[in-house]
Structures are given as structure tokens and as C-alpha cells.
Amino acid sequence: MSHIIVVGGGHAAAQICASLIEAGQGERVVLVSDEAYVPYQRPPLSKSYLKEPEPAPAWIRADSFYTGKGVALRLSSRAMRIDRQACQLHLADGTTLPYEQLVLATGTRARTLPGLEGMGANVHTLRTLDDAARLRQQSQQAEHVLVVGGGFIGLEIAATMALQGKRVTLLESAPRLLARSVSPEVSQFLLAHHRSRGVDIRLDACIERFEGDEQGVKQVWLNGEALPVDMVIVGIGAVPNEELASDAGLLCENGIVVDENMRTSDPQILAIGDCTAFPSHILGRRLRLESIQNANDQARCAAATLLGQTQAYRALPWFWSDQGEVRLQIVGLAQPHHQRVLRGQMHDGKFSVLYFDGEVLAAVESINSPSDHMAARKLVAAGQAVPAEQAQDVSVPLKTFEAQAA
Ligand SMILES: Cc1cc2nc3c(=O)[nH]c(=O)nc-3n(C[C@H](O)[C@H](O)[C@H](O)COP(=O)(O)OP(=O)(O)OC[C@H]3O[C@@H](n4cnc5c(N)ncnc54)[C@H](O)[C@@H]3O)c2cc1C
Numbered sequence: 099m100s101h102i103i104v105v106g107g108g109h110a111a112a113q114i115c116a117s118l119i120e121a122g123q124g125e126r127v128v129l130v131s132d133e134a135y136v137p138y139q140r141p142p143l144s145k146s147y148l149k150e151p152e153p154a155p156a157w158i159r160a161d162s163f164y165t166g167k168g169v170a171l172r173l174s175s176r177a178m179r180i181d182r183q184a185c186q187l188h189l190a191d192g193t194t195l196p197y198e199q200l201v202l203a204t205g206t207r208a209r210t211l212p213g214l215e216g217m218g219a220n221v222h223t224l225r226t227l228d229d230a231a232r233l234r235q236q237s238q239q240a241e242h243v244l245v246v247g248g249g250f251i252g253l254e255i256a257a258t259m260a261l262q263g264k265r266v267t268l269l270e271s272a273p274r275l276l277a278r279s280v281s282p283e284v285s286q287f288l289l290a291h292h293r294s295r296g297v298d299i300r301l302d303a304c305i306e307r308f309e310g311d312e313q314g315v316k317q318v319w320l321n322g323e324a325l326p327v328d329m330v331i332v333g334i335g336a337v338p339n340e341e342l343a344s345d346a347g348l349l350c351e352n353g354i355v356v357d358e359n360m361r362t363s364d365p366q367i368l369a370i371g372d373c374t375a376f377p378s379h380i381l382g383r384r385l386r387l388e389s390i391q392n393a394n395d396q397a398r399c400a401a402a403t404l405l406g407q408t409q410a411y412r413a414l415p416w417f418w419s420d421q422g423e424v425r426l427q428i429v430g431l432a433q434p435h436h437q438r439v440l441r442g443q444m445h446d447g448k449f450s451v452l453y454f455d456g457e458v459l460a461a462v463e464s465i466n467s468p469s470d471h472m473a474a475r476k477l478v479a480a481g482q483a484v485p486a487e488q489a490q491d492v493s494v495p496l497k498t499f500e501a502q503a504a
Pocket residue numbers: 105106107108109110111130131132133140141142143144175176177178203204205206224225226251339342370371372373387388389390391393416417418419420
């Protein structure tokens with residue numbers, strides 16, 4: 099039987115297994131993951147997992163879902179090298195697996211901060227269940243928590259820790275939070291919200307140095323001021339795990355380059371999820387996204403390619419981030435030429451920022467407004483004109499315009 103090997107144990111890997119199982123192809127699939135567990139939900143790791151008294155991992159599917167349909171699980175197995183001539187995958191334990199089709203779903207790893215080398219004991223990044231367990235355990239004794247990075251994960255962790263009564267300082271080197279991901283309005287709202295919950299947020303922060311001993315970091319120097327530190331959490335973004343692909347000569351440019359069917363520069367090798375640089379039909383250029391939606395939808399697209407039912411990847415990007423009591427939801431890709439219109443009042447703690455491309459609703463960021471988000475997903479997907487002035491009026495539900503769009 100010809101084999102499909104999937105490398106990775108995250109959301110994209112779980113979904114491609116599910117799609118192939120659904121198509122009756124489970125027995126052809128081998129899942130190779132360097133984690134010790136079947137795929138689990140990553141989003142709770144920076145949220146509920148850090149605060150619940152006895153958190154349990156949220157498995158995407160139970161082991162039996164895979165094994166019961168013939169998927170061979172190779173957990174705690176790292177893929178080291180692809181031999182494209184021989185169509186073989188070499189694992190760290192010396193095993194060689196033949197493949198007919200290979201799917202790389204290797205995701206990303208957390209970026210590390212220069213200057214913290216050798217001060218490891220209380221320095222954390224968060225990507226895996228094991229990272230979350232370590233972070234959670236150490237946070238129980240910590241009073242002063244330093245979060246480096248005002249991105250999604252940094253803000254989620256800061257909010258969770260502040261709700262637990264920790265003294266949280268968050269350092270962001272840019273002049274605003276989430277500067278590359280959200281509008282100035284959402285940045286401003288989040289800044290005020292997190293500060294009101296006790297998070298000491300320093301923008302334009304320039305770290306001079308960390309000081310500590312073999313026990314870990316004890317303080318950080320910032321613009322001439324020393325801040326006490328019991329633990330440091332570095333949340334400064336992620337880098338794609340593309341080395342397996344690039345070492346095999348596959349084209350990589352901030353991610354493994356794929357076409358609209360998820361094929362890499364070798365047609366027998368596909369790539370999906372956070373690790374890919376794919377052609378965005380919205381932007382007209384290559385893009386790498388880090389989101390559950392993108393991982394799942396690319397996995398479905400790749401499964402269709404493997405099954406000979408090729409369909410171009412045209413999914414609408416959407417994303418969410420839960421930060422304490424705030425739910426931020428985003429749909430579409432905002433671009434500099436879009437015009438922003440505020441729907442609702444920021445001081446109500448509930449509003450949306452609508453992005454218009456001419457008269458077309460192109461993207462929406464919603465704060466604590468799930469009904470706006472759900473309606474926006476339909477409106478943005480339909481790519482249709484929405485009257486901006488009426489859409490600003492919160493007394494008119496956004497879904498009113500859905501009917502006009504349909
Ligand atoms: C703490 C946290 C919170 C998040 N919250 C949200 C959220 O609220 N909303 C949202 O949309 N997204 C969120 N994300 C992002 C989301 O989790 C990712 O977009 C998603 O996990 C991507 O799935 P993936 O399968 O592409 O990669 P991953 O889930 O990263 O999986 C990659 C897998 O490949 C394995 N691997 C890598 N190299 C090898 C190798 N050589 N051999 C074997 N195995 C290998 C890795 O160990 C890992 O298991 C969050 C991420 C984190 C870390």
C-alpha cells in the first residue's frame with residue numbers, strides 16, 4: 099500500500115488525518131510527531147490551562163480516532179531528513195520510512211530573546227503542552243511576572259496572570275500593542291483595558307540588560323530603572339519550522355513555499371499550516387499565517403489534492419484571541435489603503451472596526467461583539483458593498499446587510 103506520511107502533531111496534522119480518514123484512506127497514513135501526545139488544542143495553553151486548578155489537555159481527537167481507522171501513530175519521533183530521490187523520511191531513532199506522498203505540518207517554534215542565554219531556569223516561551231505545564235507550575239510561586247512582547251500570546255498570558263493576582267509587567271518595543279495585526283483603535287482599547295486590570299504595560303520599551311544567577315533572572319534594567327522579576331515569559335513571535343524542507347532543497351521564504359493546492363516545489367511533498375508561505379488570493383502575494391482557521395482549511399485543501407480532487411486554497415482568514423474578559427475576533431486581511439469606520443463606542447467595551455475597500459467590507463476587528471464577527475464572516479466572504487454609514491449604527495445588526503449580500 100502506498101503511504102502518506104504526515105510530519106507534525108498539531109492542528110494541521112490532526113485535520114489532514116481526519117479528512118483522509120473521512121475519505122476512507124486512514125490505513126495509508128503515518129503520523130510522525132516529535133511530541134509525546136496526539137494533537138491537542140494549543141489556544142487554551144495561554145488561557146484556561148494556566149488558571150484552572152486541574153487543567154486537562156484538550157485533545158483534538160482521542161488516540162482511538164486515529165488508530166481505530168488505521169492511522170499509524172509515531173509519537174516522540176522527530177523527522178530529521180528527507181531523501182527526495184529515494185522518497186524516504188529519516189527519523190531521529192534511525193528508522194527510515196518510505197513515502198509516496200509526504201505532508202509537512204511542522205508549524206512554528208517560539209522566537210527566543212538574545213541576552214537571556216544561560217539564564218534558563220525561570221525563562222519561558224510557550225508553544226507546547228510541556229511548555230505550558232512548566233510555566234504553570236513555576237507561576238504558582240511567582241509574584242513578579244515579566245512578559246516580553248505585546249503580541250497575542252504575550253497579552254493573553256499577561257491577562258491570565260493578572261487575573262490570578264500576579265504583578266505583571268509587559269514590555270513592548272513598538273509604540274503600540276499588536277501594531278502589525280490590529281487597528282490603532284483596538285491597540286488603544288487593549289492598552290487601556292489591560293492597564294485597568296493592573297498590567298503594567300511599557301511601550302517603546304528598550305531592555306538594557308537582565309541580571310540574575312544560576313537560579314534565573316532576578317531583575318531587568320529598563321531605561322535606567324531596575325524591575326524585580328520572579329519569572330520571564332518571552333512572547334516575541336514565532337519562526338517557521340522549515341529546515342526539514344530547506345535542507346531537502348525545497349523552496350522556502352519565511353515558510354515552506356507552496357502553491358494554491360499546497361504542493362511544495364516537489365510535487366510529491368505538500369506543506370500545510372503555520373509553516374507555509376502560500377499565495378494569498380486576497381493580497382496577490384505570498385503570505386504566512388498563524389491561525390487555527392488557516393491550519394484546518396489548508397489541511398482540507400491538501401487532503402483534496404492528495405485525493406485528486408484539486409481545489410485552489412481560497413479560504414477567508416479569521417482569528418480570535420481571548421485576553422481575560424476581552425474577546426478579540428478578526429476576519430479578513432486589513433490593508434493600508436482600506437478605510438476604517440468605527441461601529442459602536444470603545445468605552446462600552448464592545449465595538450467593531452470595519453475596513454472598507456471602496457464600498458466593499460474587506461475586514462472587521464470585533465471586541466466583545468461575536469454577532470458582528472459572525473455576520474462579518476459572511477459579508478466579507480461575499481465581497482459585497484455595505485453602506486458604511488448604516489453599518490456604523492449599532493442599533494442596526496450587521497447581519498441585516500447579510501440578506502442584501504446573499
Ligand atoms: C499558546 C498559543 C495560543 C494560541 N492561541 C490561538 C488562538 O486563540 N486563536 C488562533 O487562531 N490561533 C492560536 N494559536 C495559533 C495556533 O495554535 C496555530 O496557528 C496552530 O497550532 C498551527 O497549527 P500547525 O499544525 O500548523 O502547527 P503546530 O500546531 O505548531 O504543530 C506543529 C507540530 O509539528 C511538530 N514538529 C515540528 N517539526 C517536527 C519534526 N521535524 N518531526 C516531527 N514533528 C515535528 C511540532 O512539535 C508540533 O507538534 C495559538 C498558539 C499558541 C502556541
